[in-house]
Amino acid sequence: MTNASGAGTGRGMFCLVLHSHLPWLANHGRWPVGEEWLYQSWxxxxxxxxxxxxTxxxxxxTDLLTLGITPVLAAQLDDPHCLAGMHHWLGNWQLRAHEAAGMDDQARRDLGAREHRLSAAALTDFEERWAHGGSPVLRELVDADAIELLGGPLAHPFQPLLHPRLRRFQLGEGLADAQMRWGTKPSGIWAPECGYTPGMELEYADAGVRHFMVDGPALRGDTSLGRPVRDSDxxxxxxxLQVSYRVWSPKSGYPGHGAYRxxxxxDHDTGLKPSRVTGRTVDSKDKAPxxxxxxxxxxxxxxxxxxATVKARIREENDRTGRPSLVVAAFDTELFGHWWFExxxxxxxxLRALPEAGVDVGTLRQAREKGYVGEPVDLADSSWGSxxxxxxxxxxxxxxxxxxxDEVVQTALDTVDKARAGERAPGRPELRDRVNDQILREAIMTVQSDWAFMVSKDSAAGYARERAHKHAHATREIAEAVASGHxxxxxxxxxxxxxxxxxxxGLDARRLPDEWTGGQA
Known part of the structure; x- marks a missing residue:
């Protein structure tokens, strides 16, 4: 059976889109920011x-939702170091729960018993299904037609500010990485931070991308249909936002309800979380169990x-537009469990209740194929940030x-260009150069959008600046050795x-575009 079972056809459609992303954390610190962030989210x-x-x-x-997985997160879910670290983390969680279950007071014993059941189930799941990484887990869902997977650029850059050559390279390599891991090349992407500037749609078309996400205000609030961008397809x-903010709003979203964890x-003795929200203004020490x-x-x-909100919104948009309308709710995947335990x-x-209520649920690819596409839009500079x-x-x-x-990207491009020019010769194939690959890899790590976000939001800003400068140093250091002939x-x-x-x-500097040609390869 399909998720919608034909219910609601012709009366509108709902798409749930989840965006899964963390920056590269392996081998770059553990606590309070570093690999711990990865393992908690995992x-x-x-x-x-x-x-x-x-399940x-x-x-x-089938066609339950659209799941974006950034290549940099997918790399960590497949990485041997991260897999070993995750297994160790889960074991430590179980030990902490076991310790709590043996403490004197009843509240901690109850907490420990509950966490022990959760950690045991997680360990079993991980050992049975994740031993060879995340890619087999996701492939199983793709093969079952349960989800549409979205890809994206390699390491989540804020694309509008990125040099077009590196922007095109990151996107092409990111889609190739998805093909390698999942056995399928995504036709859609989650544009990092929903960032857009005019001309990017041409790069998307060149790369084979057929649809991408923006925030509602970028479409002037009319999200009832997908929109072709400018002269592209x-x-x-x-x-x-009306539906999405019902779930995740700083003021009124569901996770802030007093009953949720x-x-x-x-609990500093065990590292476990014993309390419920209780109230938005209640101090931590006063929160109820x-x-x-x-x-x-x-x-x-x-x-x-x-x-009820989704059904009302579809009816409202149908009445306004005079045709079946689309409602897209989109969230960071990490909201579900990491930030909001329930x-x-x-x-x-x-996902059970929506089709039972007659709502046609599907993926972005299905929405496009079913004709939930309106007139072209002259999309302007935008993002989903503040x-x-x-x-x-x-x-x-x-x-x-x-x-x-800007400095690091230009250094990387100049160094790789000169090195490649010196290696090229008529009639001779260009050999792969691992030095060039690493220069681009470190430049890509420097420009991850997370660093600026963490600084702007004052969330582990020191760690973010340290990471940006560390990767910048690596880029410069290798480039200087190349430039000096060493x-x-x-x-x-x-x-x-x-x-x-x-x-x-699989990152290969030989695929770096020679120049930016306005959307033409």
Whole structure:
């Protein structure tokens, strides 16, 4: 059976889009920011969300949602170092739960017993299904037609500020990486940070991308249909803020309900989270103990509310436009479990409840194929960040990072161009150069959008600046050795940095576009 079973056909359509992303964290610190961030998200989100999708797929349900996985996250889910670290982390979680279950007070014993059950289930799931990485887990869902996978540029750059040559290279290599991992090349992408500037649609068309995500205001709030961008056939789908904010709003979103587990409050003796939200202004020390029964009741309440919201929004848009309309709700995947503990349970229930209520649920690819596409739009500069402009990645707080990125990218392009020119000869194939590959790899790591975001939002800003400058240093160091003719030293440096930043083994500097030609290859 399909997820919608034909229900609601011709009356509108709902698409749920999840964007899964973390920056490259392997070998770059552990706590409080570093690999711990990856392992927490893996345990709390990636394991339970894929379990939900697998459960629904086993019932014959298809086209449940559109799942974006950035190449830099996919690389970590397949990386041997990260897989070993994750297994160790899950074991440590179980040990902490076991310790809590043996403590004197009843509240900690109850907490420990609950966490022990959760950690045991996570360990079993990981050992049985994730031992060879995340790619087989995702391939199973793709093969079952449970999801549409979205790809993207290699390491999540803020594309509008990136040199067009490196922008095109990152996108092409990112789609090739997806093909290698999942056995299929995505026809859609999640544009990092929903960032856009005119002309990018031509690059998307050249790369074979047929649709991508923007935020609702980029389409002037009319997200009832996807829109071809300018003169291209590439369709931009917009996030419906009225529906999306029902779930994730700083002021009124579901995760802030008093019955849900509080993300910020820890029991410092065990590292476990014992409390419920209780109230938005309640101090951590005064929060009430977590009660799973209260949380379960809140989940049911919020599933019912969300279904009603989606149905009302579809009716409203149908009446306004005079035709069946599309509603797209989009979120960071990490919301479901990592930030909102009950999120995976809510997700499973809502994916059952929507079709039961007569809502046609599908993927972005299906929406395009079913004709939920309107007139072209002259899309302008935009993002899904604060102000829906570029201030988070180009504002006063991060001007030093903007300058750093420009300098590092130009250094990388100049160095690789000169090295490749010296190696090329008529009638002789150009050989792969691992030094050039690593120069581009480190430049790509420098310009990850996360660093500017973390600085602008004052979230581990020191770590973000350190990471940006570390990758910039690596780029410069290798490039200077190449420029001075010290080829052996450049090779040693490239090999050394590759020990920490060896992701994307398929990255090949020979595919760097020679020049920017306005959308033509």
């Amino acid at each position: 345990a709390a989100t990636y394991l339970p969300v894929t379990r939900v999708l697998r 629904l797929a086993a019932e014959g349900r 590439v369709v931009a789908f917009g996030r419906d 509080d993300f910020h409050t820890y 977590y009660d799973p029964e209260l949380a379960a009741a809140a989940i049911d309440q919020h599933v019912e509310d969300f279904v 999120g995976p349970q809510w997700l499973e229930k809502v 102000g829906k402009d570029w201030r988070v990645w180009a504002g006063d707080q991060v001007q030093d990072l903007v300058r750093l990125n 080829r052996e030293r450049a090779q040693r440096l490239a090999d050394g940095w590759n020990g920490a930043d060896g992701l994307f083994p």
